[in-house]
Amino acid sequence: MEQAMLLAKERQLVVPGEVLAKGFEWLPSAGCYRANNEIRAKQLGLVRIKERFIGVIPLAGVYVPRPGDGVIGVVNDIQPTFWIVDINSPYDSILQLGEAVGEYVDTTKTDISVYYDIGDVIYAKVMAVSRSKSVQLTMNDYRAKKLIGGRLMHITPSKVPRLIGREGSMIELIKNKTGCQIIVGQNGVVWLKGEKEALAAKAVLTIEAEAHTEGLTDRITKLLEEGV
Template sequence: MMQREIVLPGTYLGERKGRKVTNCYVEDDKVFSKVLGVLKISEEEISVVPLAGKYFPKVGDRIIGRIEEIEVSGWWVDINSPYRAFLPLGEAVEEFVDVRRVDLSRFYDIDDIIFCKITKVTKNKIIQVSMKDMLARKLFGGITIKITPYKVARVIGKGGSMIEMIKKKTGSEIYVGQN
């Protein structure tokens, strides 16, 4: 199999040899694709990047989310995934907040758009996000353009070259989430 080759579900990809697998399944140390996508093989991992479908969160990803629901201790965020993420109050604001007296919609309200970072993904797919990242912020105005997760790397370009060129040519501030 060649790197960057498009593979079908069930395609044999090689021997596992202790490597991590993503979007693949293993039978007798043989690795097969679970999805239609582009093959990526390295010394550490065999993975298939899906050509279509939903985003599956990973710790460290910077994403764009929409506030869906406000709880007593934080916010539920739609992250364009089969799973929602939770933004705890302590990961969203620096100051002490008396939740008995303060309406949390003062900080983030339903339908607000945020650029945040995934800090936790459990085995049960409980996802936590944080605003404690230098790039994290509430986004105002503008438009949201959805692209498939597979194309995110192309929009960013090598070393951010493509996104920088788009920013310069359009005079826009652009945020690209992994989702």
């Protein structure tokens, strides 16, 4: 039997098919798969090693909902007892009346669009995802709310952690320098509101473009200070 061997380094850039480790001591997590005794990347991205688990953080790709994610969505249809919400994903999501409104609603008398109408922007939590990716949202979360006014932007969902930064450092930096309100959904949708929206938007796009590079915080600080 072949000896167990780790071939990839933390944060190494890998392409799909690249062998990251050999042997059964290592386990594949997201972005990887096992082929016999090898663990290989299945997406272009950066290697992440955590104990025995090897994963790849992809540099591109669409958003696939996971329970617990905070997402920003737009209401795109209303049914008698639920809303259909576009969450920037191949999968639409459903927000049931009971998960959205904390009071009794007589649906024979009330059109539920008084709560959320088509085009409304919401920050919601993913409550459940079925195996075939039917998605349920909930507003029963202290962060969940309707977002009024402001501007929506999109970034690659896998780059969300970079935009937020270590313990929220990057997003706090942008908030402080621009005075904007900013909410970042795990689905890569960003909501901005404030006087300096354009500058904040520029910073967000720069982070998106350079997410995989070193020294990003310094460059963003410079960009924001020059823009003031």
